[in-house]
Amino acid sequence: MGKRKYAVGVDFGTESGRAVLVDVTTGREVATSVYRYKNGVIDEFLPGSRIRLEPDWALQDPEDYIRTFQRTVPAVIRESGVVPADVIGVGIDFTACTMLPALSDGTPLCTLPAYCKNPHAWVKLWKHHAAQPEADQINATGRRLGEGWLDRYGGKISSEWFFSKVLQILDEAPEIYAAADRLIEAADWVIWQLTGEETRNSCTAGYKAMWSKREGFPKDSFFAALDPRLERVIDQKMSRMIRPIGDRAGGLSPQAAKWTGLQEGTAVAIANVDAHVSVPAATVTEPGRMVMIMGTSICHMVLGDRQRTVEGMCGVVEDGIIPGLFGFEAGQSGVGDIFAWFVQAAVPPDYHTAARKRKIDLHKALELEAARLRPGESGLLALDWWNGNRSVLVDVDLTGMLLGATLATKAPEIYRALIEATAFGTRVIVEAFDRNGVAVDELVACGGLPEKNKLLMQIYADVTGREIKVTASKQTPALGSAMFGAVAAGGAAGGYDTVFEAAQRMAHLKNEVFRPNPAHQTTYERLYGEYLTLHDYFGRGANEVMKRLKLIKAQVLAQTS
């Protein structure tokens, strides 16, 4: 075993954390262990209390992150039989923006008796959606002051992002804001716990906190315009020292060595984000190939060598994905979620029964039926906005639409129309990049959907007119984190000096390629034209009926009945 070296990647998800032990030479995933967070997503009551959370809140417990290290890393060591001395590096990735207030020594405020009963003392999870008013205020103030950074985020930042959450703390719990020595991404906080040193990574800073390598954070005067108390938030509670991903954060502290069973001083990489760390794990370290993480939603990432302004992208960050390149991100807020909605809410019993008889799940049964239809055969067309539109319209108030229904319309036809609509949504994103000088020549898919639905992959190839390849790993974020662990260790220690080298050795694609079918492309070209017309009609202000219906709904619900 002597010569073989290993790296550990730890992927912190929404409900659980996962460690993977990876062979640094081959990228083989030797052992995996998952820890389901004891307190999961906290969205009803604070743990062990009767303190009820308001709607749209979503918190986590930082102790769950420590427990993830304690449970999963020793487990992969045990399972693999690898000796700790051969584990040369550790990397982690996290959901984002997932952030918390802490003391200057890293102690989370929620662990202190003085603050633990205040929900604002806890970790705000990425999908905490209660800071929309604050996001609106940031966007309005940014526009009013003509802030240039707005362009890097497609003109609008999200309620999920760092300063929306910070401003909510300040608005609703100024005592927590005051007590917080540090406001920090959970990604960086866990690295702090591993190494004993506070670092801040360029990925979350860039994509979630409006930082850029060239301009830094928004100016203090902008923060002061939001709220005078916020003027010096960067210097008082954050850091202007942003470290590029790919860097070494430090070595494993004695305490963290005890948690993990790894050797003290083992190299630890700068923190990363689950989506972004998947890019090199999908073999992509150069411009031209877009990575799609396909699950309940889709995250689209592509690299470029220059900064470009692309309508409705989520963000562009230098060093945000791969050091030395600009990482562009866009997304669709509902994809797998829409199919799950359909299967749960709109498929009649016959199909459920038939699927049970064939011992396949309902998604698979519908896919098989839908695959027998030719493009255009259903006469249906949908707008894939069941969960709003993230890119390129950036509008959470848009809603889903289905058109073309007749008395003969059947569930598999609707299922296929929904898949096609999400494919059209991806094409809109791809073309927005392409049109603005960010080439997208090929697609690389990872995540749950490519494994589950071949019809969907073929439709995406047909609709976008691009070949789609699929990652070999089913746990690309954890693999990517292990790759960055190997880079943190460096070539001299048996790892790699750059993420480019790491990707060449450790990241792999399947042989499977989805190639556009020219006959299908012809029909989809026509359907995409129809989609675009409706996309613009409903999405760009010609008819804002979707927003007005939401407004009417809100007004009706606000009335006492």
Next chain:
Amino acid sequence: MGKRKYAVGVDFGTESGRAVLVDVTTGREVATSVYRYKNGVIDEFLPGSRIRLEPDWALQDPEDYIRTFQRTVPAVIRESGVVPADVIGVGIDFTACTMLPALSDGTPLCTLPAYCKNPHAWVKLWKHHAAQPEADQINATGRRLGEGWLDRYGGKISSEWFFSKVLQILDEAPEIYAAADRLIEAADWVIWQLTGEETRNSCTAGYKAMWSKREGFPKDSFFAALDPRLERVIDQKMSRMIRPIGDRAGGLSPQAAKWTGLQEGTAVAIANVDAHVSVPAATVTEPGRMVMIMGTSICHMVLGDRQRTVEGMCGVVEDGIIPGLFGFEAGQSGVGDIFAWFVQAAVPPDYHTAARKRKIDLHKALELEAARLRPGESGLLALDWWNGNRSVLVDVDLTGMLLGATLATKAPEIYRALIEATAFGTRVIVEAFDRNGVAVDELVACGGLPEKNKLLMQIYADVTGREIKVTASKQTPALGSAMFGAVAAGGAAGGYDTVFEAAQRMAHLKNEVFRPNPAHQTTYERLYGEYLTLHDYFGRGANEVMKRLKLIKAQVLAQTS
């Protein structure tokens, strides 16, 4: 029993015929009998043969009509104990246009060995939809020649109508056309069988054969322009003697007396149509109150004292519903059918199970859930075009649309949105009449839906801003036919001299009234505005995506796969 007089109404439906024996003084329905047609709707093979019909064909067997008289009339006499001498009149109503070719003595061509193997020799049922090319030709020729009668039909006639079917016979079976001494509505043909005399009624002539009291049929030159062989179709195979409904057609022939068990010479009314005969049976014999026959589709009928041009109406016929008045007709091609589609094709198992547990049908279960929602609460809006649009757009190629869906959208919300969409469709029709000088002050509903769905009735009242009353009878067509039978008998025989008198005595409404809820009206006013915008956008040429999707579908299906 001596003084009481009775009339029999026979309603010829799509699948069966129904006789009702009615007390002429009170309108009480004393006995009912239904005969399910032996050969039903013939849409696959000619009876007793392997002769297969093409798609969209729908035929009937005229022998089934005779069997209806033979089975049902004796049955109501038997059941009621009424003596035949006290039955003073017989009326019938029929689906329309349902037509057949016959010899000059009334013998249907399909009963003759020489022709019985030719599908064109049989009765073409109203929903025979294979004559669309012929309808297109009639409309194009009519427009080209500037035919004034087009205005009376909202600018377009249907593939279901008389001359579309005639032209199809001529095109596809010229030998049947040549052999047909008579081309006649089945409604008139059954009256011929009862009385031994051929008559033609003003209702089908006006609504289905482009006849008007003032101008007669289209000119011979128009028919010649369609096809030279058709030039003299009216004089050769039809009749210019059109009799107003309310007239006496003749007396029961000896043979028909034998079939029915009634007395020879019993008064027989001029034939009528199921929808139109329901108007006086719904107490309506004057302008201002619109009758809605609400079932799988809705037929809207209202009376006026002057001819008016109303966009997209199905037709206006003087004497067409009530003698001396103009009968206006419009319609929605899919209403109950859309709900049936939804329940069958798009409701998940939970709701089926819950309905079974509560021992109610799924429509009722969804209605109860949907009734708990307030207007606007679902955020959904639909266009009710699952089966095209009959009025006011008159476009079979329009399709259904649902907008506003989110990941939280549930089946009862969609169910309610579909009901609301059909109510908006009715409002468009009501307002088209109102705007063009045909007052609609109140609605009177009959048919299956008012019995089944109270929520729907309330929504229609809220959306239209009009009170809705409901007929007492559950078989208004048969009751209406009996009323016309009583009028055919006349006052001296114990019946009535006019249909106005008959309606006053024999027709009744329930006490139930659906009144607009002002709070709901306010919200529906806003939603109706949104509906109208989309109605016009998709229906009036701004975006013909629905037609293009149908075209793409047709092209895809036409390709060999």
